[in-house]
Amino acid sequence: MSKNICFIDGLEGILKYRGIDINQLVDLPYDAISYLLILGELPGDQELAEYSACLHGAREVNREVLDVIHMCNFNVDSMEALRTIVSFMSQFDPDITDSSPEGNTRKAIRLIARIPTAVAAHYRIVNGNEPVPPDPSLSHGANFLYMIRGSKPSQLEAEVMEKDFILSAEHELNASTFSSRVTASTLSDLYSAIVSGLCALKGPLHGGARAEVMTMIEEIGSQENAEKIILEKIEKKEKIMGFGHRVYKTYDPRGAIFKQLSRELAEAKGDMCWYEIAEKIEETVIRELVEKKGKPIYPNVDFYSGVIYKYMDIPPQLATPIFAIGRVSGWIAHCFEQYEKKRIIRPRAFMLDEC
Ligand SMILES: CC(C)(COP(=O)(O)OP(=O)(O)OC[C@H]1O[C@@H](n2cnc3c(N)ncnc32)[C@H](O)[C@@H]1OP(=O)(O)O)[C@@H](O)C(=O)NCCC(=O)NCCS
Structure with missing residues (x-):
């Protein structure tokens, strides 16, 4: 992988993922952007079809995870619930102890595929509704709206949701990505790194x-x-x-x-x-x-x-979890880069003076 995960020119207002301007990327499917971030280049048609099939086929969460989502059914903040659910999901991942690149990629696909399912199920349960199972025939954006509403969105709404996930997917070393990356730098597992990202994203000065x-x-x-x-x-x-x-x-x-x-x-x-x-x-x-x-x-x-x-009638309590659904691909891309370095991130306290 040659290209930087992300490039930002804050004075000129330029954002690139893996060297490609965001304005060129925003019309692609989220799955292609996720592939680009994690695997380093845009997929060809065949690669995209295979990657999408893996993602869409991995959307369902198991019974035990649904039980925990039901147990979060009290006045709990949706991000508090999400960090608990993702943490719990790790114990059912058959690759949890496999930290090879292949094992990590399989975990990544499950995380990207299942976080939207967990968010939507929690939202429906706290509103007194049964969760809607994911539909593998739908795009990432359309499927999410379908799971929260129980009905298929219009084409425009589905496209807007897809673009929202793309625009939220990556932004260099923001607070949540840095948190994920620090956790990955200890060679802790991918679920732990993603939970770190969720915890940082929750704050009102960031995703909140x-x-x-x-x-x-x-x-x-x-x-x-x-x-x-x-x-x-x-x-x-x-x-x-x-x-x-x-x-x-x-x-x-x-x-x-x-x-x-x-x-x-x-x-x-x-x-x-x-x-x-x-x-x-x-x-x-x-x-x-x-x-x-x-x-x-x-x-x-x-x-x-x-x-x-x-x-789109999306309530405020879903705003930060939706950010997380998009951002998880970026967090994972940074974790993978960090795993390759095999070096712990350990800033000195005086560096905080510049933050
Ligand atoms: C994003 C943010 C945290 C960046 O903060 P920062 O780089 O540390 O900038 P500072 O907080 O030091 O602000 C610099 C100056 O701009 C002002 N400022 C920054 N963001 C402002 C805002 N949203 N509204 C009004 N004034 C703002 C500050 O009051 C400060 O003014 P001062 O120099 O007179 O004291 C900050 O702009 C903010 O809190 N925005 C609102 C929250 C938000 O939208 N977060 C999402 C970020 S993607």
Whole structure:
């Protein structure tokens, strides 16, 4: 594998997976992106068909895992549930003690295939519904929407969900990927590394921001309220969720794609309300923080994705687990790279001063 897993130019707003620009990748199936990240290059038709068959055939979770999902059926945060479920899943993986590249690839396929099933089953159970078994004939995105709703999504919704997973799939050494990678660097198993990633993703300054964007947009409620409420937040020095980024000092390229997708969904549904509120928020933040104060606070990946979920009736509590479903391929790619290095990551405490 020659290409870096990820390349980000935070000043120019460029993102590449394995050397390929995100704008070229976003129209491919998620399975192809997962293959690209984990195995290092885009699959040919035959390779993609085989990889997809493995992924789609591995979606079901076993009875014991479903029992644990039922036991999480109390007011538990969906990410708390997910980290418990993934941790429990490891003991049923026949390759758990096989840390060869082949054994790790088989584990990777099970994790990528089954995390969506676990998320959807937990969501349905806490809402008093029976889990919907996965449909191997559907794409990663369509199958997930089918499992949470119990009915097949429209083609546009399925495509948007697929693109959401692709745009969330990888982003270099963000907090959750770093956590996964540190765990893998001890040569701990892949499930442990993925649980580490889930724990870091859960926080509101990382994956949790998307749910907070949704709550903020709901609370604002109308385009007329948007400017006033955002000005109040800025006056109180509150952070506006879904804006700003440690690396991007310009528009996040994923944010731009999500903005376009949310507009397409709004138009298709004949309801511009959430999109227009979001645009007003963006306009106000850019005017007040970028233009007047010179701070590079643009919409990040979480802002317009939150708008998309509003249009797809996805509730805030699913926002971070959905992020995890996409991101698991990126975590695994980094773990595999780290396993090859066979060297523990051990920063010194003074390095934290720069974080
Ligand atoms: C993503 C984030 C954690 C990056 O933080 P960071 O690189 O450490 O940037 P800082 O928190 O140091 O912020 C730098 C300045 O910009 C301001 N700023 C950063 N993000 C802001 C936001 N979302 N809203 C308002 N102001 C913001 C800070 O208040 C700070 O201002 P100051 O210099 O006057 O004190 C931060 O932008 C944030 O908390 N955003 C909201 C949460 C979010 O959307 N997270 C998802 C990230 S993909």
